[in-house]
Amino acid sequence: MSINDWFKQRESRRYTVSAGATADGLPDGVWRKCPDCGKTLYQGEVVKSLSVCPHCGHHFELIARDRILALVDDGTFAETDAGLCSLDPLRFTACKPYAGALEKAQETTGLAEAAIIGRASIDGRPVVIGALDFRFIGASMGSVVGEKITRAFEIALAERRGVVLVVASGGARMQEGMLSLMQMAKTAAAAERLAKAGLPYVSVLVDPTYGGVTASFAVLADVIFAEPGALIGFAGPRLVEQTIRRSLPKGFQSAVSLVEHGMIDGVVSRSELRERIGTVLGYLLPDDATTAGGAV
Amino acid sequence: MARFVMEFERPLVELEEKLDEISRLDAAALPELAAEIADLERQVEQLRQTLYSALSPWEKVQVSRHPQRPKADDYLEAIFTDVVELRGDRAYADDQAILTALATLGGHRVMLLAHRKGRNTKENVARNFGSPHPEGFRKAERAMRLAARFGLPVVTLLDTAGASPGLEDEERGQAWAIAQCLATLSDLPVPVVVVGIGEGGSGGALAIGFGDRLIMLENAYYSVISPEMCAVILFKDAQKAPETASALTLTAEDLVRLGIADEIVPEPLGGAHRDPAVVMAEVAVRVEVALDALRAEDPGTRTARRYERLRAIGVFSTGA
Numbered sequence: 001m002s003i004n005d006w007f008k009q010r011e012s013r014r015y016t017v018s019a020g021a022t023a024d025g026l027p028d029g030v031w032r033k034c035p036d037c038g039k040t041l042y043q044g045e046v047v048k049s050l051s052v053c054p055h056c057g058h059h060f061e062l063i064a065r066d067r068i069l070a071l072v073d074d075g076t077f078a079e080t081d082a083g084l085c086s087l088d089p090l091r092f093t094a095c096k097p098y099a100g101a102l103e104k105a106q107e108t109t110g111l112a113e114a115a116i117i118g119r120a121s122i123d124g125r126p127v128v129i130g131a132l133d134f135r136f137i138g139a140s141m142g143s144v145v146g147e148k149i150t151r152a153f154e155i156a157l158a159e160r161r162g163v164v165l166v167v168a169s170g171g172a173r174m175q176e177g178m179l180s181l182m183q184m185a186k187t188a189a190a191a192e193r194l195a196k197a198g199l200p201y202v203s204v205l206v207d208p209t210y211g212g213v214t215a216s217f218a219v220l221a222d223v224i225f226a227e228p229g230a231l232i233g234f235a236g237p238r239l240v241e242q243t244i245r246r247s248l249p250k251g252f253q254s255a256v257s258l259v260e261h262g263m264i265d266g267v268v269s270r271s272e273l274r275e276r277i278g279t280v281l282g283y284l285l286p287d288d289a290t291t292a293g294g295a296v
Numbered sequence: 297m298a299r300f301v302m303e304f305e306r307p308l309v310e311l312e313e314k315l316d317e318i319s320r321l322d323a324a325a326l327p328e329l330a331a332e333i334a335d336l337e338r339q340v341e342q343l344r345q346t347l348y349s350a351l352s353p354w355e356k357v358q359v360s361r362h363p364q365r366p367k368a369d370d371y372l373e374a375i376f377t378d379v380v381e382l383r384g385d386r387a388y389a390d391d392q393a394i395l396t397a398l399a400t401l402g403g404h405r406v407m408l409l410a411h412r413k414g415r416n417t418k419e420n421v422a423r424n425f426g427s428p429h430p431e432g433f434r435k436a437e438r439a440m441r442l443a444a445r446f447g448l449p450v451v452t453l454l455d456t457a458g459a460s461p462g463l464e465d466e467e468r469g470q471a472w473a474i475a476q477c478l479a480t481l482s483d484l485p486v487p488v489v490v491v492g493i494g495e496g497g498s499g500g501a502l503a504i505g506f507g508d509r510l511i512m513l514e515n516a517y518y519s520v521i522s523p524e525m526c527a528v529i530l531f532k533d534a535q536k537a538p539e540t541a542s543a544l545t546l547t548a549e550d551l552v553r554l555g556i557a558d559e560i561v562p563e564p565l566g567g568a569h570r571d572p573a574v575v576m577a578e579v580a581v582r583v584e585v586a587l588d589a590l591r592a593e594d595p596g597t598r599t600a601r602r603y604e605r606l607r608a609i610g611v612f613s614t615g616a
Contacts, residue, residue, distance in 0.1 A: 082615075083613075083615025084612055084613070084615060085612060085613045085614075086612055086613075087611055087612055087613055089611035090543065090545050092543050093543065094526070094527075094530055094531075094536075094539055094540050094542075094543040095530035096530075112615065142610075143609075143610030143611050143612045144610075144612045146610055147610050147612060150607070172498075172499075172520050172521070174520050174521045174526055174529070176520075176611075177519070177520055177543070177544045177545035177546065177550075178518060178519065178544075178545050178546065178550065178551060178554060178556055179545075179609060179610055179611060180520050181498065181499070181502055181518075181519070181520035182502075182506070182556060182609040182610075183609070183610065184499060184502055185478050185481075185482060185502060185606050186606040186607060186609060188475060188478035188479045188482055189478070189479070189482030189483070189602075189603055189606050189607075192479040192480075192482050192483050193483070193603070195479070196483065211499075212499055212520070214475075215459075215470070215471035215472075215474040215478075215499045216474075216475050216478055216499075218471075218475075219469075219471055219472045219475050220475050220476070220479055233466050233470075233471065234459065234461070234466060234470040234471035234474070234499070235459075235461030235465070235470070239461050240461055240463055240466060243461050243463075244462055244463050248463065249463075252466070253466060257467075261467050261468070261469070262469075263469050263472060
C-alpha cells in the first residue's frame, strides 16, 4: 500500500459521516461517530467545540479557514494572494492528469489551492497567518503553496509581523516535479530571512504532516506545537515499516513521541492553542512590531 | 572488475560478444570472415550510437546509478588535494554517507560536502548506500557554518538515492536536520557551487543541493521522488518507472530548461564510467571557473541573488 492510500484509508475511517456531508465541513443536524471513543456525536455540538470530541478530546480535522479563524482575533483576518492558482507546467499525465486533479480539488473544496494566507492579529499582535487544507491534493506543496508560504514570510518581514502557520501536508507535490522540490529551499530561505530579522515564527503541526513540508518550513519555526493525535514525520509509516522490515512501535511519529524525542515544544489541544500562541508572541514579538498599530 | 550491464544495453552487449567470438576464429583459414567481421563492427558502432546518443530519462537514471560510475571518493582522489576530512556532528555520530572535508581544488581552498556512496559492498554497508542519517545532515550543516566563519567557498557533490527512511532516522529528526541545512545554505555568505554527479534523490539531495551555481553531469538526475516510488504511488506498479521518469522532469536538460541548473557537463558515449578521468577533469574546470566568478562578487549581492534564484522557481497564475 502506498503512503497516499494509507492516508486515504485513514481519511475514510475518520469521516464516518452520513451521506449529504458537504465538502466545506458538515452541515448541522447530522450525527457523526468519534473514531476514538466510538460515541455518536451531534454535529452542531462538535462544531461548537472546535471539532473536538466533547467526550474523549479526539481532534477532528478542520478546514484551513476554520483553523485560521479559531486562532485570530475576531474579524481581523484579511486574506491576501487568494487568486494564486496552480497551472500544470509539466503537463503531468502519468496515471491521471494533474490538470484534472486540480480541477476536482477546486470543485470539492471551493479553494483555489491548498494554502490560505493573510494578515490578522492575535491578542492584538500583528501576524501573518496561514493554514494548509489537507483536502486539496493532500495539501501537497507545489508552486502555489510554496509561493504563498514564502509570501507569508516576506509580508511579515516587510511589515514587522510574526508568522503563525498551521501545517498539514502529505509532502511535496510530485506532479510538479523539480519545481515542487525547490519550493522546500524557497520556503526555508524565506523563513531564515524572517529569523535573521528577529521576528518570531510559530508553527502548529496537525494531522498529518509529512515529507518535504516537514523537512522545510514546517519545522524551522522558533516554537513548534502539535495538536493531540497528530502524526508527523519525514518518511511515511509504510515506507519506514518496509525499510526496517518489522512493525512500528506504538505511538511512532505521534505528537507525544515527538515531544519525548525533543523535536517539538508541546502538544496543545485546540481549545488552548489561541491563548498559547498569544502568550508566545507576547514573549517573542519585538516591541516595535507590537506597537506598530497592532491589528491588521 | 566484470562489466556491469544495464538492461537497455543488452542488445549491444550481445552483438559485441558475437563479434568478439568471431574475431577469435582463424581468419587465415576462413577468408570470407574478414568481410563478416567488418560488417559486424559496423553494426556494433551503429547500435552504440543509436543506443547511447539519445538516452531516455529512465535510461539516464540507470546510468546515474551505474556501479562503476565515478563517486565522491573518485573525485576526491582525482581533482582535490590537501584533503582534511572533518568528521562527526558533535551530537551523536559520524555519518559516513556524507563526506565533509577541507580540500583544495586548483587555486581554491574550499569546504567540500558530498554524498558518499561506497565503491564496494563493505563500503556501501558502512555508508548506508549513500543515504544519510540525520547526523550526516547535521555534520554537513556544521561544515557549512565553519565555511562561513572562515570564508571558504562551499563545493558540494550530489549522489544519493535519498535521505534514509529508517525508524531511528525519524526518531532523531530527519526532517529537522534537512530543514536546517536548507535554511543555513540559503543564507551562507560564501559562494556555493553544486555539482550533480549521479543521483539527486529528493530532500536528501536538496539538503546540500542548491546554491549560486548548479552544474549537472549529462546523465545525472535530480528528482522530487524516485521514479520507482512515484510509479508505486500512481500506478501501484514499480515497473512503470520509465513512464514516471519521463514525467518528473528529472534530467539535466529538464533542469536547465526549468531554470534550476546552469550548465551541463557532457559525458562520454555510454556514461561517465567509460572515461572517468576526462569527466572529473572537466568538472574540476567548471567548478573553478564558477568559483573564480563568484569570489569576485560582493557577498551581500551574492546571497541576495541566491535568494532571487530560488524566489523565481515556480509556475502559477496570479488569477488576475
